[in-house]
Structure formats: structure tokens, C-alpha cells
Amino acid sequence: ARPRVVVIGGGSGGGTVARYIAKDSDGAVDVTLIEPTKRYYTCYFSNLYLGGFWGYDALGHGYEGIAAAGVNVVHDWAIGVDRDARTVTLASGASVPYDKLVVAPGIDFVDNAVPGWDVTKQSLMPHAYKSGTQVQLLKNQIENMRDGGTFCMVAPPNPYRCPPGPGERVSMVAHMLSESNPTAKILVVDPKENFSKQALFEEGWAKHYPGMVTRIGPDFGGANVEVRPDAMEVVIDGQVEKVDVCNVIPAQKAGKIAELAGLTNDAGWAPVTPSDMRSTMDENVFVLGDAAQQGAMPKSGFSANSQAKVVANVVRGELTGSRIFPARYSNTCWSLIATDDGVKVGASYEAGENQIESVSSFISQTGEEADLRRQTYEESIGWYNGIVADIFG
Numbered sequence: 001a002r003p004r005v006v007v008i009g010g011g012s013g014g015g016t017v018a019r020y021i022a023k024d025s026d027g028a029v030d031v032t033l034i035e036p037t038k039r040y041y042t043c044y045f046s047n048l049y050l051g052g053f054w055g056y057d058a059l060g061h062g063y064e065g066i067a068a069a070g071v072n073v074v075h076d077w078a079i080g081v082d083r084d085a086r087t088v089t090l091a092s093g094a095s096v097p098y099d100k101l102v103v104a105p106g107i108d109f110v111d112n113a114v115p116g117w118d119v120t121k122q123s124l125m126p127h128a129y130k131s132g133t134q135v136q137l138l139k140n141q142i143e144n145m146r147d148g149g150t151f152c153m154v155a156p157p158n159p160y161r162c163p164p165g166p167g168e169r170v171s172m173v174a175h176m177l178s179e180s181n182p183t184a185k186i187l188v189v190d191p192k193e194n195f196s197k198q199a200l201f202e203e204g205w206a207k208h209y210p211g212m213v214t215r216i217g218p219d220f221g222g223a224n225v226e227v228r229p230d231a232m233e234v235v236i237d238g239q240v241e242k243v244d245v246c247n248v249i250p251a252q253k254a255g256k257i258a259e260l261a262g263l264t265n266d267a268g269w270a271p272v273t274p275s276d277m278r279s280t281m282d283e284n285v286f287v288l289g290d291a292a293q294q295g296a297m298p299k300s301g302f303s304a305n306s307q308a309k310v311v312a313n314v315v316r317g318e319l320t321g322s323r324i325f326p327a328r329y330s331n332t333c334w335s336l337i338a339t340d341d342g343v344k345v346g347a348s349y350e351a352g353e354n355q356i357e358s359v360s361s362f363i364s365q366t367g368e369e370a371d372l373r374r375q376t377y378e379e380s381i382g383w384y385n386g387i388v389a390d391i392f393g
Ligand code: FAD
Pocket: 008, 009, 010, 011, 012, 013, 014, 034, 035, 036, 037, 040, 042, 043, 044, 045, 046, 047, 076, 077, 078, 079, 104, 105, 106, 107, 128, 129, 130, 131, 161, 162, 165, 166, 169, 255, 256, 257, 288, 289, 290, 291, 299, 300, 301, 302, 303, 304, 332, 333, 334
């Protein structure tokens, strides 16, 4: 019988690894992908959708290409993993056996991370931080906000998916409001001392959206926040603020199934070996993407895709005897600040002794020429088209 690989989660990491193992092994490996949704909406470029630069439909991708590569795509939830018997239990009751398991469920939110908020309040105060319709709801709320109203973002503590994501979102909301509701205000409540691409975003906000964005960092109570979704109130260090739209991005942890499978540590993430993303808890299990605790790589779609290619190479090698290459990883995160004003940060990585380490990095500079910024934005569109083709075929 063919060796069996089961992949849990058909997002940036899981979709890539499933397709690559099936395609590169020419059918020698039996690959099953478990993913509940029939269409994956990328979080990347969802901020551009908020800003009015990208359509919602353009974020959506189906699984036909992955199936065409020979992957058995099962639309269901994995609800348990028996690592001794090497089986995955699905919500339907089915049990799927594996020789190697890849776990790539992305993130879940830490319970009670923002007092007053839990997922039952996500219609009143959307997170819009996972694939799916939340971002449509958030856009709708912002579009319908009263003139001169306040959009509040409760930003997450580290580590969380897409370090520049909240800053880009603030930029895109500001862009949209500066056109449709120019007296509106943006209030960012942030528990972090510093944030990704801070100098670039702050320069951009001052230039394109003067006076619109106020950020409350930890020195002013940004780490001491509670929300009251029914009253649309945000309590910052005891001070009550009435807001009109509130985007709560809570603290994060590995997707629940990683915890149910016994793959997570006290921090809530799944530790892995830096050379191959193998779980430190089980040699037959790999964890990749946002759920993994691997070291220096940011939690991004680019990272997940890059890690997935390393895992595909290792899993195929172990199951079929094909050659295994030393791991090399890379990442770039682009962000759009305003029309044609794109910036980026990135690095390449190698396996250190205990964790993945950055070997070289780059970041856009403040004060760059408009031409360079436009080129950077255009580069990001090329990246988007390339990565979704690489994941979904
Ligand atoms: P995901 O892509 O989230 O995929 C996980 C999949 O697992 C989901 O499809 C889910 O349905 C499935 N799943 C979960 N639990 C189960 C289960 N029990 N059984 C079966 N399936 C399950 N990254 C970039 O590289 N560039 C960007 O510009 C960028 N911008 C972003 C902007 C925003 C606003 C946000 C929120 C994120 C952004 N990211 C960006 C980050 C990127 O979306 C994530 O890092 C990436 O999707 C992680 O991939 P993943 O495979 O780990 O998880």
C-alpha cells in the first residue's frame, strides 16, 4: 500500500504541503487534506479589500487545483488525533489513518485575552483576523459609521499572525475614511511598546491622514483594556470611551486541534525542530505555519508556504527515499499605506541549533521616493498572484 500522509488545515501552509507532496511524488504517496471550508479567503490583501483596492471575490480560492494534483480533499473538521494509533478523527465520525501527519490549523484566540470579548461577540466587535466573512462585516460597519465617528482597534500582544497586519489595517481604514468620512477618528489601543514597521506607518499616517490616527501604547494604558460590546464601549485604564466600530484582535495561540493533539506547550504554540518543522512531541508529526513555535520567522502566509516546501521535501524523502535538502526559509511582508505607497520587510532564514534564525534581512526606509513605493506595491500584487497559484495550483 502507498504510504499515507494526512494534512489538517487547507490554508497557506497545509494547502501548499498537500499539493507539493502529491505532485512531487507522482502519486507514490497517498495524501488526504482535511479542511472544513470549500473556499479559502486569504487574510492577505483583506486589508486592501477594506481600503477599496481589492474585491472580496478576488480573495477566494477553491480546492480544485489541489484535488487535481492528486490530493484527496475532505471537507470536514478534524476533531481529534490518536498519535499512538496514528489516526485522525473527523467531525463526521470517520477515522483517517496516517504514516505522517502535518498539522497546519492556523490560529485560535486566547480565551478572555480582552475582558468582555469572546467569539460570541464577534458580530458586534469583529476580529476579522481569520479567513472568512468577518472582514466583510467589518467593512460594512465602517462604511455605515456615523459622520465623525470613531473606529477603534484593540491590537494584539506578540506573537500574533502578520506583525504588520494591524498597522496596514489602520492605514487602509484611514484611506477609506479619508474619502468617505473625513472627520472620523481612528483610535488604536496597543499593549506593545513598539510595532512592526512603526516608523514607516507613522510617517505614512502623518503624511496621508494627518490628525486621524491616535495610538495609545502601554505607557498610557494600552495594555489595560476591556470592552463592552453591547454598549460599544472600550475601557482603557479605567477610562470609558464610546466608539462606533471596534475591531478586537485578541491574543493568539495555535489552532485548537494542535492542542487537542497534545502538540502545544504552555505558551499555546506547537514547538518544532528548526531543520524540518517536526513536532518536538512526536517524530511522525509536523506542524507548520502560524501554529508552530519555530523561532525568528513571523507568522505569515509567506512563511507558512516556505515552511510547507521544507516539510514536503522531508516527508516525501522519508516515505519514498527521494533526496532531502537542507532547510532554507524566507519571508517578505508587504503593506500598503495609501494609494501606490507600498512598503516591505523581509528576511531569509536557516535552521539554528534550537530555532530558526534570520541570516539576512531588509526593510523599506522612511522618506523613499514615490516611484520606489509604487514599485513595491506592484511587487506585492505579483507576490499575491504567485503565492495563491503556488498553494492552490
Ligand atoms: P491558515 O491560512 O489560517 O489556514 C488554516 C486552515 O486550517 C484554515 O483554512 C482552517 O479552516 C483550517 N482548520 C483549522 N482548524 C481545523 C481543524 N480542526 N480541522 C481541519 N481544518 C482546520 N501573510 C502574508 O504573508 N502576507 C500578508 O500580506 C499578510 N497579510 C495579512 C493581513 C491580515 C489582516 C491577516 C489577519 C493576516 C495576514 N497574513 C499575511 C498572515 C497569513 O494570513 C497567515 O499567517 C497564514 O494564513 C498562515 O497560514 P496557516 O496555514 O498557518 O493558517
